[in-house]
Amino acid sequence: MHTTRYLREIQAADLDPRGRLDLFIDLVLDDDEPAAIEVAVRAWALDDPIAAAAKERVGTRLGVSRALLADCGYADAEQTAQILHLLVLGAGNIVPSVPSVPSVPSVPSVPSVPSVPSVPSVPSVPSVPSVPSVPSVPSVPSVPSVPSVPSVPSVPSVPSVPSGAVRTVARPLPPGAVMIDDLGAAVPIDRPVHRVVSLVPSLTEAVAVSRPEVLVAATDWCTHPADLDVERVRGTKNPNVRRIIELAPDLVLCNQEENRRIDVERLRDAGIPVWVTRIETLEEGFASLRRLFTEALDGPMPDWLVEAEISWAAPAPAPTRGTVIPIWRNPWMVVGHNTFTGDLAARLGLRLVHADRTERYPHVSEDELTRDVELVLLPDEPYVFTRSDGPEAFPGLSVALVEGRSLTWYGPSLASARDTLTRQIAEAFIP
Numbered sequence: 001m002h003t004t005r006y007l008r009e010i011q012a013a014d015l016d017p018r019g020r021l022d023l024f025i026d027l028v029l030d031d032d033e034p035a036a037i038e039v040a041v042r043a044w045a046l047d048d049p050i051a052a053a054a055k056e057r058v059g060t061r062l063g064v065s066r067a068l069l070a071d072c073g074y075a076d077a078e079q080t081a082q083i084l085h086l087l088v089l090g091a092g093n094i095v096p097s098v099p100s101v102p103s104v105p106s107v108p109s110v111p112s113v114p115s116v117p118s119v120p121s122v123p124s125v126p127s128v129p130s131v132p133s134v135p136s137v138p139s140v141p142s143v144p145s146v147p148s149v150p151s152v153p154s155v156p157s158v159p160s161v162p163s164g165a166v167r168t169v170a171r172p173l174p175p176g177a178v179m180i181d182d183l184g185a186a187v188p189i190d191r192p193v194h195r196v197v198s199l200v201p202s203l204t205e206a207v208a209v210s211r212p213e214v215l216v217a218a219t220d221w222c223t224h225p226a227d228l229d230v231e232r233v234r235g236t237k238n239p240n241v242r243r244i245i246e247l248a249p250d251l252v253l254c255n256q257e258e259n260r261r262i263d264v265e266r267l268r269d270a271g272i273p274v275w276v277t278r279i280e281t282l283e284e285g286f287a288s289l290r291r292l293f294t295e296a297l298d299g300p301m302p303d304w305l306v307e308a309e310i311s312w313a314a315p316a317p318a319p320t321r322g323t324v325i326p327i328w329r330n331p332w333m334v335v336g337h338n339t340f341t342g343d344l345a346a347r348l349g350l351r352l353v354h355a356d357r358t359e360r361y362p363h364v365s366e367d368e369l370t371r372d373v374e375l376v377l378l379p380d381e382p383y384v385f386t387r388s389d390g391p392e393a394f395p396g397l398s399v400a401l402v403e404g405r406s407l408t409w410y411g412p413s414l415a416s417a418r419d420t421l422t423r424q425i426a427e428a429f430i431p
Contacts, residue, residue: 025079179295182278182288183256189273190250193297197249198222199239200258203277206289206411207253210302217247224405224413239263245270251296255279281343282312285410308414317349324353324369325377325407327361329390332369336360341408348421350375366393373397375428379404400428 013023062081069077179187197217198204204222207215208230217231219239231247233240236258244252249272254264256278267274275296279285286309293301323345325335335341337355345352353372354362370376376394378385381404385391391399402424406417 025083179275181275181296182284182291183276185276187251187273187275187296189296191298193250195247195249196251196253196297197233197244197247198253199233199236199263200253200255200277201236202409202411203253203255203292204228205409205413206292206302207297209304209412210293211297211299214250214297216249217244224409224411241266241270245272251275253277253292279340279410280338281340282347282410282414285340285414289410302412304412304415308412308417311415311418312347316347320349320351322353322372322374323350323377324373324375325379326369326383326385326390327379328383329393332364332366333361334364334369336362340410344407344417344421345377348418348425350377350425370394370397375400375425377402377407377425379407381405381408398428400425 009023013020015023065081065084066077069080074080179189181187193214195216196207196211196214198207198215199219201219201222201224204215204218205224205228208218208225208228215230217233218228219236220232220234221236222228222232231243233243233247237260239259241263244267252267252272252274254274254276256276259276264274264276275292277288277292279288286305289305290301293299293305325341325345327333327335334354335345335352336357336359337352339360342352342355354364354368373394374397376391376397376399378390378399378401380386380401385401387401391401402421403413405413406420
């Protein structure tokens with residue numbers, strides 16, 4: 001329905017070819033009222049691993065395309081990358097072909113967009129080389145005015161993605177734009193965002209490091225950066241909702257696991273926009289953080305996030321080690337399935353022996369605790385395991401005391417977490 005309307009408006013506009021292209025971009029990219037079916041599909045895709053993987057691949061491709069176009073000097077690299085993606089995607093999915101649409105007369109093909117050389121050897125983006133050239137889009141002859149798109153004369157090869165090379169900037173959004181958070185909820189955000197309250201320690205550090213000027217309040221549990229100097233609004237499970245409302249933030253950051261639904265609802269009922277993240281895997285973490293910075297906060301993707309994605313792109317070591325990760329004692333609780341920590345552990349070559357239980361953080365008896373275990377990881381949070389409190393419960397087993405922030409936080413620590421945890425695990429096996 002929207003597409004037909006766009007085509008009619010373009011056809012009726014008294015504009016030159018470049019003007020029609022600009023109008024098309026504005027219509028597609030500036031539609032801030034998502035249809036109900038779009039919201040439903042977004043919500044479904046969050047729970048579907050195949051859809052989530054496809055979304056991740058598209059996000060990565062667009063990030064690389066934006067960086068390359070920016071390096072070529074394109075001021076509108078964001079929009080150009082999206083248009084190229086839409087052309088490639090749409091060309092393979094038009095049934096029937098575009099010429100059968102009566103409102104769009106046939107016009108010349110897209111010869112003015114020469115081949116875009118393949119982007120080789122980006123290890124973490126294996127699918128990018130499969131888009132070698134835009135001229136392979138034969139079914140777009142009916143899109144008017146695309147010939148006026150300036151050519152992409154030279155896209156330099158990218159043998160590696162060095163630190164800070166990819167700087168993703170979100171397209172400008174109008175005031176009052178409605179965004180969709182990780183749970184599929186509509187979040188009306190006034191632009192620009194000047195005041196942010198974070199109720200998630202990981203996100204607090206992420207914003208404090210990358211956008212310190214917007215952070216006005218955080219929880220008592222937000223311990224990083226060490227010099228964080230903002231107002232405190234109690235804890236993650238008992239935030240001072242009244243005080244948060246008084247602070248009149250443009251956006252409050254929450255997490256599905258970290259925060260309570262009732263607090264989110266109270267804030268939203270008071271007219272406060274709340275952005276809720278859901279992060280159970282490393283890939284979800286990367287995708288969520290990209291959206292937070294480029295969409296919700298309408299800015300660039302931080303360098304540390306680029307470095308983190310590169311760091312974790314390497315395959316997990318083999319063979320795997322049977323591992324237990326306690327998070328509490330008296331009673332013992334351990335990391336189970338469908339957790340961010342569990343996914344990080346798998347990427348470190350660790351197999352959680354209690355991941356077959358129904359609970360995400362199951363209680364286990366002392367007998368069950370060490371069954372089939374080769375390695376014990378003892379983080380310093382939420383329970384503060386130390387050399388004198390924890391290792392004595394695992395006689396004869398290799399025990400690694402690890403930094404909990406590296407194992408459980410999705411923020412700037414991810415850039416160094418893999419190296420830190422790998423070193424701490426290796427030390428556990430030194431006689």
